[in-house]
Amino acid sequence: MPRLPKRNHNGGPPLDDYKGPAWGKGDPHRFMHWRSAHKAAWKPKSRDIALFRLAKAEAVGLTYEEYTLELLERGHHLSADDGTRVDEIKRSRKRRGFSHFD
Numbered sequence: 001m002p003r004l005p006k007r008n009h010n011g012g013p014p015l016d017d018y019k020g021p022a023w024g025k026g027d028p029h030r031f032m033h034w035r036s037a038h039k040a041a042w043k044p045k046s047r048d049i050a051l052f053r054l055a056k057a058e059a060v061g062l063t064y065e066e067y068t069l070e071l072l073e074r075g076h077h078l079s080a081d082d083g084t085r086v087d088e089i090k091r092s093r094k095r096r097g098f099s100h101f102d
Contacts, residue, residue, distance in 0.1 A: 041072055060086050066093075 044050040050064075057067035060078050066089050070078055078086060 042068065062086065062089060 044053065053067055053071070054064050056077060056079075057064050060067070060080060060082070062070075062078070067078060070076065070085070070089065076082075
C-alpha cells in the first residue's frame with residue numbers, strides 16, 4: 001500500500017536536489033506539471049523585475065535566490081525594516097551549509 005502524504009503536503013514531488021525523474025515512483029504526468037510550475041515560479045516576468053529583486057536583495061544583504069524565495073513563500077518584499085527576518089534567513093545559511101556568503 002502506498003504511503004499517504006503528510007497532512008500539509010501539497011501532493012507534488014520533491015524538487016530540491018533533483019537527481020532525475022521518478023518514473024517508477026508515481027505519476028509522471030503530475031511530476032512533469034510540478035517541475036514546470038517550479039521553473040515558472042523562479043523565472044522572473046521581465047529583466048526589470050530580476051534587476052529590481054537583485055537590487056533589493058543586495059540592499060538587505062541577501063542573495064537573489066534567498067530574496068526571491070522569501071517573496072515566493074511569503075509574498076513580502078523585504079526591506080531594511082525587516083532586520084529580524086533577514087537575520088533568520090542568514091542564520092539558516094549556516095544550517096544549510098552556505099556560510100561562505102557571510
